[in-house]
Amino acid sequence: MDTDALRLFVIAADRLNISAAGRMLGMAPAVASNKLAKLETALGADLLHRTTRKVSLSIEGQDFLPFAQEIIAQEDAAFAALGKGETEPSGKLRFAASSTFAQSFIIPLLPDFLARYPLIKLDLRLSDTALDLIDGSFDLALRAMALEDSSLKARKLTDDTRILCASPGYLAQNGTPNSPEELEGHRFIAFNLGQRVITGPKGKVATLDPDDHNCRLILDDGLSLKLATIAGGGISVSSIWNIWKELESGTLVHILPEYTIDDETGLWLVYPKSNVISPKVRALIDFLIEHIGKQPPWQRIE
Numbered sequence: 485m486d487t488d489a490l491r492l493f494v495i496a497a498d499r500l501n502i503s504a505a506g507r508m509l510g511m512a513p514a515v516a517s518n519k520l521a522k523l524e525t526a527l528g529a530d531l532l533h534r535t536t537r538k539v540s541l542s543i544e545g546q547d548f549l550p551f552a553q554e555i556i557a558q559e560d561a562a563f564a565a566l567g568k569g570e571t572e573p574s575g576k577l578r579f580a581a582s583s584t585f586a587q588s589f590i591i592p593l594l595p596d597f598l599a600r601y602p603l604i605k606l607d608l609r610l611s612d613t614a615l616d617l618i619d620g621s622f623d624l625a626l627r628a629m630a631l632e633d634s635s636l637k638a639r640k641l642t643d644d645t646r647i648l649c650a651s652p653g654y655l656a657q658n659g660t661p662n663s664p665e666e667l668e669g670h671r672f673i674a675f676n677l678g679q680r681v682i683t684g685p686k687g688k689v690a691t692l693d694p695d696d697h698n699c700r701l702i703l704d705d706g707l708s709l710k711l712a713t714i715a716g717g718g719i720s721v722s723s724i725w726n727i728w729k730e731l732e733s734g735t736l737v738h739i740l741p742e743y744t745i746d747d748e749t750g751l752w753l754v755y756p757k758s759n760v761i762s763p764k765v766r767a768l769i770d771f772l773i774e775h776i777g778k779q780p781p782w783q784r785i786e
Contacts, residue, residue, distance in 0.1 A: 487559050489523040490552045492516055493531055497549050498576050500539045502532070549621060550756065557762040573763040574603030580617070581626035583610035584706030584726060585751070589776055590626075597771050604764050612705045613676075617756060623765050625754045628723070638752040639769055641777045645724045646680070646746050648739040654716040655737060661719075664690040664743065671718030672699040675709050680721045683744045692721065710736075721745050728782035 488509070495505035496516075506516025524531050531545035541549070581590060586608070594606065609615060609622070617625050617636060628644050654671075661667050664682050667690070674694035682690040694702055701717055703709045706726050713720040713727075714735055722736075730736040753769050755761065761769075 485526070485555070486519070486523065487555065489519045491556050492519055493523060493545075494549065494552050494556055496520065496532060496539065497541055497545060500541075502534070502539055546621075553762075560763070572603055573601050573767040575762075575764055576605045576607055577624065577764045577768060578607045578609070578620070578622045579624050579626075579768065580609045580611070580615045580620065580622045582612050582628065582706065584612055585626065585628075586610050587707075589725070589781075590772070593771070593775050596775075597768070600771070601764070601767055604767065617754060623755065623762070624768060627752050627754050628749060636754050637757045638754045639773075641751040641753050641772060642780050644749040644751045645744075646721050646749060647724060647741070648682075648719055648743075648745065649713060649722050649727060649731070649736045650719045650739055651714050651716045652734065652737055654718065655739075657716075660737075661739060664740065667692075667719070668698075670698060672696065672701075673709060673712050673718045673720040674699050674702045675706065675721065676702065676704050680745055682740070684742070689743070725751075725780065725782045 492502075492505055492509055492511070495508055496502045499505055502516050502520060503513040506513055509516070511519070520532065527544075527548070529544040529548070530542050531548060533540045533542050587610070598604065598606065609620070614627055615622065615625065626641065627638075648667075658670060659666075661670065664684070672692065672694075674692075676694075679694070680692040681688055682692065693699070699718075701712060703712065706723070709720055709722060710727055710730070712718075713722065714730065719739060724731070727736050731738060753772065755765055755769075
């Protein structure tokens with residue numbers, strides 16, 4: 485298969501402009517259009533829809549794009565192993581991450597990352613709701629959950645310790661629970677709909693369920709969860725990375741510190757399974773581990 489045509493297709497799919505993709509590869513517009521047409525003929529599928537006004541990916545093109553990207557990554561890696569070709573990380577990197585975590589810890593680092601890798605263009609999608617890596621054509625994602633999809637691989641960024649917390653005002657009005665049994669009757673604020681398991685020295689002791697009648701507020705945003713807890717809305721399960729400054733200042737109080745919550749959680753950098761990690765993805769993974777994973781700023785209060 486013509487890898488130059490594949491590279492042209494990958495760039496055209498990114499820019500939605502065949503002529504611009506051709507110029508990046510030193511091809512005249514007519515040559516680029518003809519090369520893509522030959523690729524589509526060889527594959528027996530239209531990869532791009534073309535009109536006089538715009539270019540868009542076809543359904544077949546969307547399905548084929550990850551495989552084309554993989555072939556190009558393999559070729560680049562093979563040449564790099566021989567000391568040839570483009571070895572500097574480059575290209576667009578689509579990265580999905582928790583908006584709450586990214587705003588606090590990743591966004592401030594991006595100017596340094598972009599200065600270190602001037603040929604990389606970052607395309608970030610920030611949401612506390614997990615986005616589908618494959619359907620969204622993401623190169624990398626940050627997730628706070630165990631890896632279940634067999635088509636993905638992951639590298640741990642750091643632990644994600646979660647605790648029960650509440651505001652001093654809420655505790656003054658409702659009392660401070662000293663055991664899991666004393667949680668009964670308290671108001672709770674939940675993040676999404678996941679259950680939380682409380683574990684003591686002798687194993688599981690309780691399960692917090694958002695469907696419980698005392699959980700009257702369910703949120704899907706970490707910052708909103710923190711603000712609602714600070715405002716006295718009830719007890720919540722929060723990641724330490726999200727509330728460490730409030731714990732230090734006393735704005736929030738750690739409840740039942742001798743118990744753990746979901747003690748196998750972590751923050752994971754997840755990427756599509758491949759024999760080769762592209763240089764741009766490896767660059768961002770290594771950068772985040774260097775600046776966040778090695779010494780998380782919230783670690784000193786755990």
